[in-house]
Amino acid sequence: MDTLKAVLQAYSIQPFYIEKQTEHLYKVQDHYQQYALKQSRLTQETVGMWEQVYNIAYTDFLSLVLPVYLTKQGKLYEVQGDSIYYVTPWKGNSLTELDQPTIEKLFQSIGRMHAKTKQQQMVESAQLKRTFQHYKQHCKQLQQELLAAVEQYEKNRFMSPFELLVCTQFKELDYSLKETERRIEQLLYEQEENSTWYYSLCHKNITTSHTLTHQAQLYLINWEKASFDYSIFDLVTFFQQETSEYDAPIDLFMHGFDKYMDENELTKKELYLLVIQLLDPQAYLACVTAHKETKATMIEQIIHLQHIFRRILFGLHFSAYVDQTYDTIDLEDLDDTD
Template identity: 30%
Template sequence: MEWSQIIEAYQLQPEEIEQVTERVFKIKANSQQYALKKSRLYPDDLGRWQAIQQYIQQKQILGFVPIYYAKNNQPFVRDQDQIYYLMPWVEQDYTDQPIDEYASVIHAIGRLHAATMDYHQIAPLKQNKEGMEQQFQQELSSYRDQMLKYVRYFEAKRFMSPYELQICMYYRDIEQIFNQLERWQEIYLDVMEETNEMKYTLCHGNIRPSHYVITQANTYFLNWEDALMTSPTYDLANYYQYLFQFHDCDMGKVTDSFSIYCRYIDLSDYEKSLLVLQLLSPANWFHEVFTSVQSSRNKNNVNCSIKIEQEYRKLLFGLQLQDFIYKTLKSEQFEETY
């Protein structure tokens, strides 16, 4: 299918087409501006994606940019395995008055979750508590063994590559993360006993600057292709981990944003512990380490070091945030222990 056919499916006569990113095109037509997105959706994803779109419209969620229907009455145009959809173009506001991006985005996340909140019984999880405890212990033991194995292997070398030196230097910090992860696993299992239900909301699934637009009136979320119904901690963990990969992440604003979010959604101790378990999970860090070791023959040490550093920052900033979150736990048993 040619471009003309895709655009004609929306009955537009474009005056100008500008490629903004690899997948987003800005179209001027009929005295209006549109955003045409070449999505990452697969044909098998369409049913879920359409259901999410309908749910958002029914709930009249603020910050949602509507999807235009093509002339065949479908909210997308399909070109073989490629899926395209069309939205109004929303322009970012640029004013002399500074905008606190952290606060604007967390307010929008809070409104989204509050507008779609429901509850989900956790009885099946509680029944499997013993199995979860064993799984936690096995995973953590495996992580510790892997870390020690890597450090011993690298230190036995006469010369270490930059990423190998990084891994050895981070050993103490990673061990501290293991210790805190173990502690939060215990907290999670303890508060589970006191919990009967957990919150269940619509999560955007991939909140990052390229997926939202901040205006004076609102913050609009774009690209709902990864949206799903799950614990609200899913969005928080993903958003914070995106911020944490940068060395200049403002932890003061991050902790403020968490307090702002809790005005919209009163997270239980169970949900806070779930959030921390997501933030302190070393799975992605070990994935990058393993990938670096496997691809060491390519000698792309700079790229390996960058990815390992980003995952390390996520864990280190997560360690700082968990300290703040611990102080907000409501159960009396945690008040004098830390």
């Protein structure tokens, strides 16, 4: 507690009380208002990028970024011991109900941030082709491994619940791997046509728990993992985090994505890469491979497998939505015209 008080003293905050909210977050009340005090995971090597986020938010008017208070010395953070602390206004709780207006506003805000900070870069086509051809071969190997596991399970006179679940889900997993191969071919075709890619400021950890609403204003908090990267990775993180539960509002996410595209229209290559990431089968196969060796209970294994499967299933729904809603290429049609 003395450490927290020393941090607050650097901000000239005299607390009435300090209430622990999570392991690293504290709610602070003084004579006038409430604050959020965060013991961050930032280091001297990563804090520079975190500071850059706030400089960009100031110059580009990014209202999505929850502001931080300055210390008496004019710094964005305070160091105590081995930890870096920062203070923000206390803006209430994270989102609990994902209604359509809120989801649309979130995606609009993310799209606007990506668009405002977008920068262009050229990616060497031969290198990218090697990378994705290798990944395609890797997916084919995973497909063979999954088929071998299913065939082995089916030889058992009595399958375990986990094994039965894998066999039941095999059809969708097999299709997702074929869909991945199709999207890779589309991406490589587009790369041959245009080698330009774009990167933007990305939060890199967008979840509903890092989203706040206060008086009609929406904020993203916890920018500690932020970096410049392909904008689709923010979308991948959000979708994978939010679609693992059985009642995920998939239709709302699709509508939200349309609003994102209104603000930051992705290229065809970016759409294909987004789908490829959402269909990534590696976590599923790792779960199957570890089935006999893990110390997790059967129930824990099944829950974990279901979460991964739901994310992949969302990827299949999203891939179909991209085909229906946006102008994507069909390589078979191109072959027919040759």
